[in-house]
Amino acid sequence: MSVLPETAAVRWRPRLDDGRLRRRERGWTLSTAVHTVPWLLAAATLIALEPLSFPVAAVLVVHAYAIPSLYANRGALVVRPRDRSGTGPEAMALGLLGDLVGHEARDLHARTGLVLERGALGVWLVGEAGALLVRPGGRRADCWCVKVDADLPSADRTAHLLLALREDEAGFATVANLAFSGAVRRVGRRLPARMRPAVDAARAAALARMSNAAA
């Protein structure tokens, strides 16, 4: 297996593997709890001490909801479509991307703008400025922000990320920045409606994989 050459630019990052990713995911869960629970406790305490403080308690509850929502929104942003270049280059780039993937993935990309790719860490949805990894079981998603520093059509950007992912999945996740980790549904509902079928397909593939592994 080849090692992604871009990992040399992030030497300080340990190469990601399933165990390290799980630890990072637990860190995200803990961080979400730290951002949420104190506000909820404060709201409950206020109500217990003085029911008339309900308006202040409501603000605290909204705050507890808003912070994790902002993080989830940041996660969804990594796969949201960007501005398109001219239609000619885009069509050319789509042709090349189509050559790289199978019929099913090509069809999903045409409908949602995302390419589904099965990997060792889970099922990936590759977009033009990042990728969403649905972990085995289909409940958790990790959103990775990764870019190509070049003026390229959208499909070429996706092809860049797809090829890098195929070269070295762990290296790809090492180079990319983790923008969010949490429940798939939290990311899914912040995506444009036309992209949600890709999340459903990835969840189904991640669930099927878990079932196959258990059988």
Next chain:
Amino acid sequence: MARLVRMDRTGHSTLAEWAPGDAEAVEAAAAAFREQLDAGYYAVVSTGEGHAEQVRELPADAELVILRRPIAGG
């Protein structure tokens, strides 16, 4: 016919084409290949669905060699 393709703002550009038995065409493709690597591109060969391999020498027997720019965390 094998192709050396660079992903760029036009969608992609075909930089060289060769048949494995055509030594002259392979040499021209290898020269174009080295030039692009020197310019900072990485060369990738798709090795079936879900797999790709980075190459540092032109694989004359590959059907399609793709040149891509480096990626970085966003």
